[in-house]
Amino acid sequence: MRQKAAMFGLDARIALAIFAALSVITGAVLHSALQEAKVISLITEMQEIGKAWEQYYLDTGVDLSRNNTDPNEDHYYIFNSKYLVEKPTGVVNWKGPYLNYPSKSYYLRHPLYDSAHVMNLTTDDGWSVWFNGKCTTGKACAIYISLNSIPNITLAKKVDVKIDNSDGADQGKFRWSTFPASPGTYRFILQYALTKNPND
Numbered sequence: 118m119r120q121k122a123a124m125f126g127l128d129a130r131i132a133l134a135i136f137a138a139l140s141v142i143t144g145a146v147l148h149s150a151l152q153e154a155k156v157i158s159l160i161t162e163m164q165e166i167g168k169a170w171e172q173y174y175l176d177t178g179v180d181l182s183r184n185n186t187d188p189n190e191d192h193y194y195i196f197n198s199k200y201l202v203e204k205p206t207g208v209v210n211w212k213g214p215y216l217n218y219p220s221k222s223y224y225l226r227h228p229l230y231d232s233a234h235v236m237n238l239t240t241d242d243g244w245s246v247w248f249n250g251k252c253t254t255g256k257a258c259a260i261y262i263s264l265n266s267i268p269n270i271t272l273a274k275k276v277d278v279k280i281d282n283s284d285g286a287d288q289g290k291f292r293w294s295t296f297p298a299s300p301g302t303y304r305f306i307l308q309y310a311l312t313k314n315p316n317d
Contacts, residue, residue, distance in 0.1 A: 156275045160307070163262040166225075167309030169201045169215035170235045170260060176212045181235060184223045188316060191248045196235040197223045231266030231299055237312065245287040245294040247306060254316045260309045266299040273303055280307070 174180055181196035182205065197205070199220035204211045218225040218233065225233040236247060240257045244250035252258035267273070273286070273293040281289030290308040 152272075152275060155272060156279050159264075159267075159272065159276060159305070160279065163264060163305070163307040164309065166198075166201075166216065166233055166235065166262045167260060167307075170196075170198075170262075171310065172215050173201055173211070173213065176210050177208050178210070179208060188253075191251070194237050194247070194251050195223070196237065198225045198233065198235045199223055201225065201235075227264060230264050231296070231302075232264075234263040234265070236261045236263055236306075237315065238306075240308065240311070243287040245292045245306075247294075247304070250292075252314055252316065254314070256314060257311070258314045259311045261306050262309050263304055263306045265296050265304045266302040267296075267305055268302045270303060273305060276305065 170181065181198065181200055183193050184195040184197055185192040187193055199222070200208070200211075200213075201216050202214040202218055202220050202225065204213065216225065218227065220226065221232070227233045237252045237258055238244075238247055238250040238261045239252045240259050242250065242256075247261070247263065270293075274283070277283055277285070277289070277291055277293075280291040286293050292306045293303050294306075296302045296304045
């Protein structure tokens with residue numbers, strides 16, 4: 118009888134050890150899957166803003182107006198993204214709203230982060246802070262989507278792995294930098310589509 122009890126105790130310990138190991142493995146797999154889902158969700162969301170810009174352009178035949186009309190000013194390279202949800206005066210065939218975001222000033226208010234922007238920046242050079250990537254004369258340019266005040270540097274690095282195979286904050290189709298308006302958070306910038314340089 119004692120031998121059977123001892124065997125049962127050993128079996129129970131083995132079963133508990135297996136259960137504990139499986140719990141650790143399952144937890145790690147689940148955590149990894151959740152992180153991957155966050156990465157995919159963020160990329161998809163930024164691409165949806167890009168699609169809204171593209172549909173606006175296809176419908177109206179014109180690009181979004183610029184936040185500033187002087188090419189020497191930083192904000193010249195930022196579009197009035199609010200017109201993806203508000204009809205601009207004098208623009209025909211606008212069929213929006215193209216997104217379900219509120220607008221503020223010239224940009225979009227994001228439900229989780231500070232703001233969302235559509236920008237015209239260069240694909241040339243190394244830059245992570247957008248005003249160092251201005252689409253000035255002679256440079257290759259693209260439409261970039263920016264989300265601001267994201268409190269997760271780990272997420273930035275995971276998106277970089279997914280998009281650019283970890284080429285860093287200042288290279289490739291995905292770039293990021295700190296967001297000064299909200300210390301401890303980051304600005305994520307994703308290239309959506311190549312475009313003609315408006316200054317050439």
